[in-house]
Structures are given as C-alpha cells and as structure tokens.
Amino acid sequence: MNARHPDPLRRALLQTLGLSAALAALPFVTRVAGAAGRPERIGVIGSGRVGSALGGVWAAAGHEVMFASESLDHDRQLAARVGAHARAGTPAEAAAFGDVLIFAVPYRAMPGLGQSLGGALKDKIVIDASNPFANRDGAIADQANAAGGAGLMTAKLLPGAHVVRAFNAVPAAQMAQEHETPGKVGMPIAADDRHAIEIASRLIREIGYEPVLIGGLSMGRFLVPGSPLAGDHTPEQIHSIAATLKP
Numbered sequence: 001m002n003a004r005h006p007d008p009l010r011r012a013l014l015q016t017l018g019l020s021a022a023l024a025a026l027p028f029v030t031r032v033a034g035a036a037g038r039p040e041r042i043g044v045i046g047s048g049r050v051g052s053a054l055g056g057v058w059a060a061a062g063h064e065v066m067f068a069s070e071s072l073d074h075d076r077q078l079a080a081r082v083g084a085h086a087r088a089g090t091p092a093e094a095a096a097f098g099d100v101l102i103f104a105v106p107y108r109a110m111p112g113l114g115q116s117l118g119g120a121l122k123d124k125i126v127i128d129a130s131n132p133f134a135n136r137d138g139a140i141a142d143q144a145n146a147a148g149g150a151g152l153m154t155a156k157l158l159p160g161a162h163v164v165r166a167f168n169a170v171p172a173a174q175m176a177q178e179h180e181t182p183g184k185v186g187m188p189i190a191a192d193d194r195h196a197i198e199i200a201s202r203l204i205r206e207i208g209y210e211p212v213l214i215g216g217l218s219m220g221r222f223l224v225p226g227s228p229l230a231g232d233h234t235p236e237q238i239h240s241i242a243a244t245l246k247p
C-alpha cells in the first residue's frame with residue numbers, strides 16, 4: 001500500500017464523509033488494527049456523519065456492522081462502500097442484529113426509536129453519541145435537562161439497555177481518523193453498567209481514543225458540546241476536569 005494506491009478503507013471513509021476530492025492529496029496512513037478479541041455485532045442506528053465514521057472504522061477492525069437510518073437505500077450504498085463486514089437494515093433489524101448499538105441520531109428521534117424498538121433493546125449495550133439541542137430537537141432537549149441530562153434521559157427513553165455516553169463532543173471527521181494516532185486524545189464516558197463500560201471501552205480504543213470513565217450516567221450531562229469536557233483533551237486532562245464537576 002502506498003500514497004499512489006490509497007487504502008480502500010480510508011477511501012470508503014472519506015467518501016462517506018464527502019471528502020473524496022481530498023483523497024489524492026492525502027498520504028497513506030496506518031490501517032486500522034484488527035479487532036483484538038472477539039468481533040462484536042454492532043448495530044449503527046443513525047448512519048450520518050457520526051454513525052458512518054464509527055461504523056466504518058469498526059468494520060475495518062473486523063467487527064460485523066449493520067447500518068440503519070430512515071433510508072435503507074442510503075445504508076445499502078454506505079455498506080457497499082465500507083465493504084467487508086458491513087451490511088444495511090432497518091433500525092429494528094439493526095437493533096436485533098447488534099449486541100452493541102450505537103445511537104447517532106438527532107436527539108428528537110430518540111423517543112420514537114425507544115418506543116418502536118422496545119424489547120429489542122433489552123440487555124443491549126447502547127453507546128449514545130446523540131446530543132439534545134433545544135434549537136434542533138425541541139422539547140425533548142428541555143426534558144433531558146429536567147431529567148438530569150442526556151445520560152439519564154437516554155436510559156429512560158431506551159429501557160432495558162445498558163447505556164454508555166460517548167463520542168458526544170468531538171467532531172465526526174476526527175472519529176474517522178483518530179485510529180491513525182491512537183491513545184493521544186481521551187474520550188470521556190459516563191455509564192453505570194460494568195460490562196457495558198468494558199465493551200464500549202474496547203470499541204472506543206479501536207476508534208483511537210483512550211476512554212476515561214468520569215462517573216455514572218448522571219455525569220452524562222457533562223458529555224455534550226460546550227461543556228468543559230468538550231473537544232480534545234488528554235486522558236490526564238479529562239481526569240482533572242472531571243474532578244471539578246459535581247455529579
């Protein structure tokens with residue numbers, strides 16, 4: 001593999017992100033390391049900027065990924081571009097398929113998804129990248145604030161699932177590239193379930209971030225854009241900032 005023959009994974013991810021025009025200018029960078037340990041079955045619910053970036057890297061690492069959104073055609077094309085280990089389905093099919101689900105949707109979609117997916121969410125590990133914004137998502141954002149923040153609200157909206165807040169306040173384009181320089185940037189996470197934390201942490205490392213548990217789901221309210229934890233911080237910086245935040 002060299003600069004004149006770019007890595008097909010990288011091409012797929014860049015195309016997914018609408019950056020294919022930049023391909024020719026980019027040097028070859030390291031491939032995603034193969035999945036260390038058991039491959040997971042991952043349902044990606046919301047296959048836009050965030051979902052496609054994360055799902056693309058996980059598929060390249062050897063996990064089995066199903067993309068889902070409101071457009072099956074889009075997801076079939078995305079899965080074809082990502083290639084091996086990727087497929088497309090409806091949200092219900094992705095929820096049934098995945099032992100781990102990533103939710104990367106506008107937060108206003110969460111109540112409806114929780115209702116329609118219902119029992120399929122029981123005991124699933126849900127990584128929740130979705131953020132409630134009042135100007136985009138309407139009343140559900142105020143309800144999330146009233147409920148103690150997005151972590152507790154997502155757990156309420158997706159009963160039976162083991163929720164991990166993660167990937168909430170770094171740019172999607174960076175999520176597709178962080179595996180090239182792994183471990184430098186920390187990823188603050190909030191969750192209550194030990195097994196979910198272990199599995200999510202492994203998947204986060206494969207994306208290229210070092211996970212830092214800042215507390216239980218009640219701390220999830222700090223995992224949104226604009227909070228002191230938003231943006232790039234080293235794992236040590238995340239520990240320091242989190243110590244100043246009150247649950």
Ligand SMILES: NC(=O)c1ccc[n+]([C@@H]2O[C@H](COP(=O)([O-])OP(=O)(O)OC[C@H]3O[C@@H](n4cnc5c(N)ncnc54)[C@H](OP(=O)(O)O)[C@@H]3O)[C@@H](O)[C@H]2O)c1
Nearest residue numbers: 046047048049050069070071104105109130131168171172
């Ligand atoms: N963009 C970022 O840099 C970034 C970073 C961190 C976190 N976030 C958060 O992550 C979430 C996703 O952001 P994004 O930038 O990836 O958004 P996006 O590019 O607009 O993608 C949103 C995805 O959600 C799908 N979707 C919407 N309603 C749905 C429903 N009812 N059922 C199933 N799928 C549905 C959309 O499918 P259709 O197109 O078919 O409707 C689309 O695939 C947001 O809450 C955002 O705040 C974003």
